Amino acid sequence: MSCKIAIDGPAGSGKTTVAKKLAEKLGYYYLDTGAMYRIVGLYLHSKGITPEDEITLSMLEDIDLKFIEGKFFFLGKEAGDEIRTPDAGKYASLYARHPVVRKYLTSLQKKIAQSGNIVVEGRDIGTVVIPDAEVKIFLEASPEARARRRFEELKAKGLNVEYSEILNEILLRDKQDSERDIAPLKPAEDAFIIDTTNLSVSEVIEKILEVVKIKCR
Ligand SMILES: Nc1ncnc2c1ncn2[C@@H]1O[C@H](COP(=O)(O)OP(=O)(O)O)[C@@H](O)[C@H]1O
Numbered sequence: 170m171s172c173k174i175a176i177d178g179p180a181g182s183g184k185t186t187v188a189k190k191l192a193e194k195l196g197y198y199y200l201d202t203g204a205m206y207r208i209v210g211l212y213l214h215s216k217g218i219t220p221e222d223e224i225t226l227s228m229l230e231d232i233d234l235k236f237i238e239g240k241f242f243f244l245g246k247e248a249g250d251e252i253r254t255p256d257a258g259k260y261a262s263l264y265a266r267h268p269v270v271r272k273y274l275t276s277l278q279k280k281i282a283q284s285g286n287i288v289v290e291g292r293d294i295g296t297v298v299i300p301d302a303e304v305k306i307f308l309e310a311s312p313e314a315r316a317r318r319r320f321e322e323l324k325a326k327g328l329n330v331e332y333s334e335i336l337n338e339i340l341l342r343d344k345q346d347s348e349r350d351i352a353p354l355k356p357a358e359d360a361f362i363i364d365t366t367n368l369s370v371s372e373v374i375e376k377i378l379e380v381v382k383i384k385c386r
């Protein structure tokens with residue numbers, strides 16, 4: 170039987186780390202939907218288009234966003250660390266409120282999610298992208314823990330970041346993502362909520378595997 174695992178949650182809750190390791194352990198495909206919003210946000214911002222402007226489907230098709238063997242390509246090149254900066258997260262969240270952006274990316278995500286056993290991470294996976302997922306996980310953690318994690322992660326990448334700025338950016342994105350009209354960040358009714366504040370990555374993965382064993386038999 171095919172099994173789809175949705176992992177949603179706010180910035181720094183551990184979605185990417187857990188989803189990647191889980192997909193590897195289970196031999197499932199893996200899709201990071203946040204990367205798609207980061208690519209679109211960076212592109213639209215670079216074109217001087219604001220979230221309040223009219224955004225058309227053809228503008229988005231000009232990005233030439235492709236997902237090939239688990240990697241993202243846009244404008245003919247592979248997406249790299251440039252999409253992992255705090256600014257990319259800020260633009261992603263700003264344009265993610267736009268209905269045309271959401272319609273375009275959600276349709277792509279639904280198509281990719283049909284490829285078989287897959288772990289998909291994001292904000293609206295269990296509620297909108299694959300509401301029929303066999304396993305729905307919602308990760309959460311205190312804003313301070315999530316900011317500390319993201320601060321350490323970006324510092325390790327050599328970025329010159331301040332913890333207080335990262336905390337403010339995370340709190341702003343939490344607010345924007347959970348209060349928007351379309352596909353707000355919230356646990357699906359049937360999601361298993363895991364507070365990862367005081368759990369190691371392995372402990373989070375063990376908890377999810379317990380659910381997978383039951384739901385994806
Ligand atoms: N349970 C955890 N405990 C400690 N650090 C974690 C935990 N989960 C993730 N991390 C670390 O926190 C940072 C952000 O995790 P990430 O998976 O990118 O979160 P998200 O995808 O939800 O934004 C990464 O450096 C990751 O290694």
Ligand SMILES: Nc1ccn([C@@H]2O[C@H](COP(=O)(O)OP(=O)(O)O)[C@@H](O)[C@H]2O)c(=O)n1
Pocket residue numbers: 178179180181182185202203204206207258261262263265290291292293294342346
């Ligand atoms: N399925 C998704 C995934 C991301 N997003 C948006 O894209 C932004 C960046 O997502 P991300 O998962 O890369 O961010 P992090 O949680 O890794 O910081 C989020 O803050 C959301 O605004 C979304 O709206 N829907």
